[in-house]
Amino acid sequence: MKLFSLALLLAFLFIADSVSSQSVLNPDHKENIKQIIEKGMSSDIAWDRLTYMADTFGPRFSGSENLENALDWIVEKMQEDGFDNVWKQPVMVPHWIRGQESATLISPREQDLPLLSMGGSIATPEGGISAEVIVVKSFEELEQVKDQVQGKIVLYNAEFTSYGRTVQYRVNGAIEAAKHGAVASLIRSVGPYSMKTPHTGTMYYNEEVEKIPHAAITVEDAMMIQRMYDRGEKIEIHLELNARTLPDTQSHNVIAEIKGTEFPDEIIVLGGHIDSWDVGQGVMDDGGGSVAAWEAVRLMNKLGIKPKRTVRVVLWTNEENGLRGANEYHRWVKEEEQSLEEHILAMESDAGVFDPIGFGFSGSDGAYDILTEIGATLKVIGSGEVTKGGGGADIGPLMQDGVPGMGLVVDGSRYFWYHHTAADTMDKLDKEDFNECVATMAVFAYAVADIEERLPR
């Protein structure tokens, strides 16, 4: 701790010395930033809150009581925190329920296949489906064997390359398989590493193509079935999914803010999505990002720091299977608050609260230069690098309307190990990394809110 304090001191001396007189940051800003980092790094509050929320409410899936109970608890705590405003913004969200589900390899030998239905999947018919399996590695391979698909289960055994490239089988796999008459489709879970851990996630149907059940088995089992298939063995699977979609249900975004002292109508918004999938604890994705954003604003307030502009935290609901929270916030901003032009910057953390590197920013060069200067103050915790390009799903609608946006960039080496799995649990996070995420969000939010210059678009 002493060594850390010394390093902090030396770093600040260095920064104070190296920043030129054209700096957007004055000595008061720098002192406040120093306090934010020190307090952010030494606090237990956010870590304990995240842990409590994860343990007490469990996963926070859209439509679940868990989610609404967690939201109520957050609002209660935010009120204790003494924000200027705290409110819940009503959002109607999809209500899909997983139900009991199982898959069993029947041929060439019997074995349980742990699986997770894709969110939104239909159920299998009463009694389940038993069918022969055709294994393909890609949509191109599917096209080559399309005449053999009728009446079968298609297994997409696509090796994880990048999330963007591999997730297409989760998202569109059912549609493509159904076009050729498949009775169900399975994917190899979308992740680069597995310990027999299935991954869920969202999927699409196409109203012009028959809906078929769609689920993910583990990487291990997909690879094994591929090997069996390549040996010419007949693969047969029995599948029982009991998922169902209920009518949309009431959820909420949670919003809290500290009002700006000089330009209260100008808003710096930061947040994460508070909903998660229905497995694990949803801490990496994205309870951690949500609580970090909340803590960033609480910290400022607690330190008595009153920035010129309003700082607002939004915990968006239903990012995972609908983005309804982000869309409703955007609609409200545009149509009711009419503050789109006054949204100075939108910040999001949804890549896990691992060791932070900085932010990926999408906006003007002028803004980029200012953010880069602010980032230099985070050198002491190594999290101030601003790179060009970045954002996030929940700030996406704002960004499409011209709001500069940025997403927290962290060490992502294990993000997709846990993504949408039962293993997205508290023990995967590190308190110091998490506090660095808090401090990083807080410093950027504070500085953009308090500098003289309005961040140029």
Place this chain on the structure above:
Amino acid sequence: MKLFSLALLLAFLFIADSVSSQSVLNPDHKENIKQIIEKGMSSDIAWDRLTYMADTFGPRFSGSENLENALDWIVEKMQEDGFDNVWKQPVMVPHWIRGQESATLISPREQDLPLLSMGGSIATPEGGISAEVIVVKSFEELEQVKDQVQGKIVLYNAEFTSYGRTVQYRVNGAIEAAKHGAVASLIRSVGPYSMKTPHTGTMYYNEEVEKIPHAAITVEDAMMIQRMYDRGEKIEIHLELNARTLPDTQSHNVIAEIKGTEFPDEIIVLGGHIDSWDVGQGVMDDGGGSVAAWEAVRLMNKLGIKPKRTVRVVLWTNEENGLRGANEYHRWVKEEEQSLEEHILAMESDAGVFDPIGFGFSGSDGAYDILTEIGATLKVIGSGEVTKGGGGADIGPLMQDGVPGMGLVVDGSRYFWYHHTAADTMDKLDKEDFNECVATMAVFAYAVADIEERLPR
């Protein structure tokens, strides 16, 4: 490939140059070793056999048809391989069946708790057990709260330090909990890393203490329950285990050998255990070690290398929950073959077939020096280091009777990630590492079998 061949050549020139004239290895030995390494590293046969066995028969648990079917297939293949002798040695083994099992956290909130009963555990009574949970981190903590244990489920949340220290809760946890009136006991799975992956393993009962059900939950859930418990929340779990123990059943060791040309009565024995737990594919533990030992001897035979002494591969059955195979082989050696004195060296691979480092050897200094010289020939694949101390469970009974023994040492960094879990599957292995294990076992077995000097005890 070319670079590899060049490195091989240079290494052999180096070895040829550096070994003194007192060497136990003559030029013929060195030529044979070179061939063994080259052939071992370039072959697909053992890798393909291991994969086929793992996929086709699945886990090979004592008492299961899977195991006996795998043994029959191995015998058939060994006969095709043209060993001098191939036979099955009958061994009666325990027959425990897992059955359906589940655990559910009831309070403070409902959540499924993935679990695996310990091998040998009794079932819960009809309808399961619902009971309050008392959480301890150690037997010492249990002692401190022993007056509160009556009628409860004890959860041992012991953090993994080393396998030897942590496994005591799996092995003796039920006995210690039952002494104080617990109705069941649970452990945090014995592993340093988890992706919601429970670990099974063997356990003991004590005839003087009541038998209670005993199972492992995941590291994640044990940690969560500990946190809830530390917050003063009441923990309640519903447990349903349907395990049962049937009468002992017939299994077999599989034995194959190539007879020595000069000293056929002198035996170098090498092997692994062919049984596994009833989850995963049992490839790391220990199908890989078994197939590597088998391949080591096949390779010699295939290359037409005829060592002076007999080289025998033994695939022991029932290491996991009884060690009956190892004990029966030892009894047979001692009482029937009467070859204990002629067992020159016993070698085992049961630490996973990851990147090999060498062998841990228990025996005389004279033997150690010879093995070290043999190990030098493996420099090219970096697997020839001989360290003092080592052996293995299946060669343990032989070693206790004075047979020099050694166990393959490999990169063990992830061994306990997969140990006794559904994630012990083919994809965790690397073909080149595996072939290095084969070559390493083959070189030591061949050289000890073919040098002039009988390895001194």
